[in-house]
Amino acid sequence: xxxxxxxxxxxxxxxxxxxxxxxxxxxxxxxxxxxxxxxxxxxxxxxxxxxxxxxxxxxxxxxxxxxxxxxxxxxxxxxxxxxxxxxxxxxxxxxxxxxxxxxxxxxxxxxxxxxxxxxxxxxxxxxxxxxxxxxxxxxxxxxxxxxxxxxxxxxxxxxxxxxxxxxxxxxxxxxxxxxxxxxxxxxxxxxxxxxxxxxxxxx
Ligand code: TYD
Numbered sequence: 001x002x003x004x005x006x007x008x009x010x011x012x013x014x015x016x017x018x019x020x021x022x023x024x025x026x027x028x029x030x031x032x033x034x035x036x037x038x039x040x041x042x043x044x045x046x047x048x049x050x051x052x053x054x055x056x057x058x059x060x061x062x063x064x065x066x067x068x069x070x071x072x073x074x075x076x077x078x079x080x081x082x083x084x085x086x087x088x089x090x091x092x093x094x095x096x097x098x099x100x101x102x103x104x105x106x107x108x109x110x111x112x113x114x115x116x117x118x119x120x121x122x123x124x125x126x127x128x129x130x131x132x133x134x135x136x137x138x139x140x141x142x143x144x145x146x147x148x149x150x151x152x153x154x155x156x157x158x159x160x161x162x163x164x165x166x167x168x169x170x171x172x173x174x175x176x177x178x179x180x181x182x183x184x185x186x187x188x189x190x191x192x193x194x195x196x197x198x199x200x201x202x203x
Contacts (some may be wrong), residue, residue, distance in 0.1 A: 004034075005202060006086040006126075008095040010168055011133030012161045013154045014140030014147075015184045016191070020133070021091055023192045024199055028089055031203060036083040037110020039093035040071060044078050047071040055151040062113075065103045069117045072096065076125065096122065097130060097171050102153065131195065131201060132172050133184035137161035142165050 007024070009017045028035045039178065041051040050071040054064065063195055072095070083090050096118055103109040137158045172179035180198050182191055 002081070002084045005089045005128040006080060006084060006092070007089065007202075008092045008127040008130045009133070010094060010097045010101070010130060011184060012135060012140050012164050012168075014142075014144035015133035015135040016143070016188065017093055017133055019132070019184075020191055021093060024195060025091060026198050027199060034077065034083075034086070034088035035088065036088050036090045038075065038079055038090060038091075040075060040098065041068055042071065043075040043080075043092070044071075044073045055131050055153070058152070061103060061107050061109050064100060065109055065113040065114065065117065068099050068103070069121050073121045076122065081125075092127075095127060095130075097132075097168065100171055101164045101167040102177065105170075106156070106163040127178065130175075130179050131179045132168055132174075132179055133191075134169065134181050135184035137165065138192055139185055151156055151178060 009021055011017055019092060025035050025037055037072065040047070041054050042048045050067050053059075054067055054071075058119055059067075075092075080090050080092070096114075099118075100111065104111045104114055140161060141158065169181075172181050180195075182194055186194075
């Protein structure tokens with residue numbers, strides 16, 4: 001029996017997810033909830049090795065998609081499900097919506113194949129809620145340039161992130177009961193206030 005809640009965070013690179021995940025983490029702790037924070041790709045020792053390959057090595061998009069799902073399979077079995085079963089809430093920086101946005105939306109990989117992989121790996125398992133940080137790619141690129149050196153995904157051009165953004169918004173429109181879309185162009189304080197207000201309804 002799954003008792004906790006699985007919350008995922010999505011958006012183009014540079015949308016400011018990390019700060020907001022931290023804010024929600026503290027909010028849930030204040031409400032006496034055990035929280036497990038994790039990320040994809042990664043989240044397990046095997047997943048972190050896969051992450052290093054994904055972020056650094058040039059590869060075929062099929063290989064890439066399979067590696068994201070390989071990392072995800074291990075993550076669900078070793079981290080996400082055990083935490084949910086003991087009543088913890090799991091906050092994951094990215095999950096399967098990212099595969100639809102980046103591999104399908106931006107790189108043109110077949111959605112049908114991702115649907116099949118999702119069925120094999122998740123067997124119907126889905127996030128309870130997904131927070132989408134929506135931001136125009138120009139603003140995101142400016143923020144990233146200020147903050148760090150780019151990985152393989154972050155060096156893509158604005159057209160690429162425009163496609164990622166569009167795919168995320170289409171996913172949100174198709175599942176409005178699961179998605180909470182935030183305008184990530186606001187100040188961090190304003191975004192936090194809206195996120196925590198929404199999260200009160202999840203308790
Ligand atoms: P992320 O952890 O958000 O990067 P960072 O720590 O640098 O902010 O994600 C790494 C990259 O992987 C990001 O550009 C999005 C990409 N990605 C996909 O293309 N498909 C996926 O299924 C996932 C989970 C991530």
